[in-house]
Amino acid sequence: MRRFGRTLATAALAVAVVAGTAGWAAGDGVQAAVTGPPPGASAWRADSASGRPLPDPATASAYEVARFLAGLDEAGRRGPVRRHPLVVGNLDGAPVALRYEANRLAVAASGRARFASLAAPGRQVLAFDPRGRGQVAEVFEDLERAAHVAVVVPGSDDDATSYGAGRAPHTGPAGMARSLHAAAGGETAVVAWTGYSTPVGVGLDAATGRLAEAGAVRLARFTAGLDAVGAPDPVPFGHSYGSVVCGLAARHTDAFGAGTVPASDVQGHTGYFVPGTRSLAAFAAFAKGEAQ
Structure with a gap:
């Protein structure tokens, strides 16, 4: 840190x-x-990649996440993106490109029109949490x-x-x-x-x-x-x-x-x-x- x-x-x-220079206004x-990891964290914890348990997004440090993902091959990294896009998209320590891809999937899966523009081509969304x-x-x-x-x-x-x-x-x-x-x-x-x-x-x-x-x-x-x-x-x-x-x-x-x-x-x-x-x-x- x-x-x-x-x-x-x-x-x-x-x-x-x-x-507020014009006085207090009621919120x-x-x-x-x-706070905490996004929805889907429980399913993520129950999953694995290349036979290894996935790091707990609530307790694993960003550096532990980075080391874990660096030890996987391409298929091992991309599988969790498809299965758990909302978790990967907010997983600090995950490679930037993986997070961009995961968040495109997560925004699309949210089904909320108010977020649709975030999935437009060229957008580089590094974190997305619909809660x-x-x-x-x-x-x-x-x-x-x-x-x-x-x-x-x-x-x-x-x-x-x-x-x-x-x-x-x-x-x-x-x-x-x-x-x-x-x-x-x-x-x-x-x-x-x-x-x-x-x-x-x-x-x-x-x-x-x-x-x-x-x-x-x-x-x-x-x-x-x-x-x-x-x-x-x-x-x-x-x-x-x-x-x-x-x-x-x-x-x-x-x-x-x-x-x-x-x-x-x-x-x-x-x-x-x-x-x-x-x-x-x-x-x-x-x-x-x-x-x-």
Whole structure:
């Protein structure tokens, strides 16, 4: 987990802004945090590959998963993808290409029209969980060949249901990730990570760390999964409530830091990733390891 802690110095807290500059608004009730492995984990545990029990997605580390799958031949790796796509698609430590394939199958199998766009050709979905409001992580650029990796962690009201909905440009997890990717260049892969249960509205959940605590565990495991498959050190960018998630995830390392971001030309709470802003230029430098 140390790699996450070392790179957290870049931007997680620098993007933190007190949510809701226009006063408190009631949320839609207390949200249930989605935790643990996805549905299908029991069937996965009862299965095997090449005569070997499959690693428990609830207890095996990302590094144990990576070692297990590396020891299988091609047929041994692809069989579980077909039989358990929802598990493989969220299995931190599994090869990136396997997770993309598994999530295409999982999205199609969900039968939910609201998620259909995630299965479109060219989408690189690294995680998909239909429970609750849904969670999703999408990659922009070739993650396996990238020299740098950034992870955008969004705040309230983001989930798999709203992920593909119409948004103002450069906002929302996908919009922020695309903007950062364009600013940082083709050697930087950017992950839009909506991998935790976010607050709805600006209410009790947004004012407490309960959902962020659960999200921090998932984020730390996700970044460990990137490390386990040989990806470059991930640089997390937490926006709004997402910055709380990033800060709490640092508990799972031996290191932490913070950097400052110029924001004098930012317009509003969602304007940090607008092209031409000093904040986006700083983020691109952070993502590429150029910031001091």
